[in-house]
Amino acid sequence: MDKETGSLNKKVEEFLQVFKKGEEFTQEILRENEKLRYRLAQLEEVSKFSDREGNFKVHSMEERIQFLEEENKSLLERYRQVEEENKDFASRYVEVESENNNLANLYVASYQLHSTLDFNESLKIILEIVMNLIGAEEFSIMMLDEKTNDLIVVAQEGMGPEMHDPIKIGEGIIGTVIKSGEAFYREGDPTDLKGVDYSHPLVCIPLKIKEHVIGSIVIYKLLVQKTAFSNMDYELFSMLAGHAATALFSSKLYSQSERKLSTIQSFLDLLKEK
Amino acid sequence: MPEHNFLVVEDSPTMRQLITFALKRIPGSKVVEANDGIDALKKLSTQKFDVILTDINMPIMDGLKLVSMVRNDPVNKAIPIIIITTEGADEDRKRGLSLGANAYIAKPIQTADLLNVVTQILEGKK
Numbered sequence: 001m002d003k004e005t006g007s008l009n010k011k012v013e014e015f016l017q018v019f020k021k022g023e024e025f026t027q028e029i030l031r032e033n034e035k036l037r038y039r040l041a042q043l044e045e046v047s048k049f050s051d052r053e054g055n056f057k058v059h060s061m062e063e064r065i066q067f068l069e070e071e072n073k074s075l076l077e078r079y080r081q082v083e084e085e086n087k088d089f090a091s092r093y094v095e096v097e098s099e100n101n102n103l104a105n106l107y108v109a110s111y112q113l114h115s116t117l118d119f120n121e122s123l124k125i126i127l128e129i130v131m132n133l134i135g136a137e138e139f140s141i142m143m144l145d146e147k148t149n150d151l152i153v154v155a156q157e158g159m160g161p162e163m164h165d166p167i168k169i170g171e172g173i174i175g176t177v178i179k180s181g182e183a184f185y186r187e188g189d190p191t192d193l194k195g196v197d198y199s200h201p202l203v204c205i206p207l208k209i210k211e212h213v214i215g216s217i218v219i220y221k222l223l224v225q226k227t228a229f230s231n232m233d234y235e236l237f238s239m240l241a242g243h244a245a246t247a248l249f250s251s252k253l254y255s256q257s258e259r260k261l262s263t264i265q266s267f268l269d270l271l272k273e274k
Numbered sequence: 275m276p277e278h279n280f281l282v283v284e285d286s287p288t289m290r291q292l293i294t295f296a297l298k299r300i301p302g303s304k305v306v307e308a309n310d311g312i313d314a315l316k317k318l319s320t321q322k323f324d325v326i327l328t329d330i331n332m333p334i335m336d337g338l339k340l341v342s343m344v345r346n347d348p349v350n351k352a353i354p355i356i357i358i359t360t361e362g363a364d365e366d367r368k369r370g371l372s373l374g375a376n377a378y379i380a381k382p383i384q385t386a387d388l389l390n391v392v393t394q395i396l397e398g399k400k
Contacts, residue, residue, distance in 0.1 A: 097386065098386070101296075101384070101385040101386065104292070104295050104296070104385065105292065105385075107295075108288060108291045108292045108295060109288065111291070112287060112288045112291065115287075125287075125288060128286045128287075128288045128289065129288055131360060131381075132286060132288060132289050132292075132360065132381050132382060133288070133292070133382050134382060135360075135381060135382040137360075223360055223362055223380070223381070223382075224362050224363055225362030225380040225381075226362075226382065
């Protein structure tokens, strides 16, 4: 009995020791757990902070990228605008250059037209302008005859003798131009001649002083290298219509007055002698 | 600024004035005008020119004769010559260039084209 009791006590003691160890182990685990919870809380705190900081950095970088992208876009737009302006300036420069050259041509032509009071010289200058500045090969200058009121050729270049017949006002294209005072430009390709047709000119420009038509410039054929009329040619035609008419009219009047003056002077000299 | 002396040989006063007008747009240019080939030879004997611009159809002495005389003149044979003429056919062009002209321009002239050719000649490209 005592032996059994002693064995039981020993077992109880062993159990208590095991229990105590278990209690100690449990407490130790609880402490460790506490430590781990604390560490976890710390880490969570750090993680939260670094997330906030990271988010802040990412956000500011995104804003910076957006700003740079917008700046880049606006610079590209500005570059495109400057390039457009540049192109515009270049084409404007070409236009101004061409306008400048056209004005030089018109200036020279009108300067030469009004540089003389000699009728034949005026005719020669008109021929030069039509040939050298417009590029005509066969053409004539016609004027209304004061006595017959017919159109007669007063100067020509490259034409055959058959074109020297007088033309009545209202007759054919040339007569119609004189009657209406409106310029005639043949439609279609000016180089498509199919033989020079003297009854169907390429261009017929009335020579007008205000609304009074005194003659015309008639072009039948262009130089081989001249393939089409340019804007400059139409400007020259329009300039010739007025300035050539004035030049021819004034030089004719001057020649007539010179002749009259000479006659009167001879008459006066004759009277003086008597 | 370099000085460029041009001799314009042309019987038409209108064309002379027009060519002179165009050439004067080149900085440092000086233009002397001659009415025909003989007048041009007289001027060539007294002055130095960098470029001669000549018409073909002129009284007394025509442009082709002038080109050939200049090319046979030991003093002036190296002067570049530009022919400016109404004769625009290929055979005329070939004839002018074979006589020794450096360039051939058919009338009616475009100022920009003329200045382009003159500039190329002054730069030694033609």
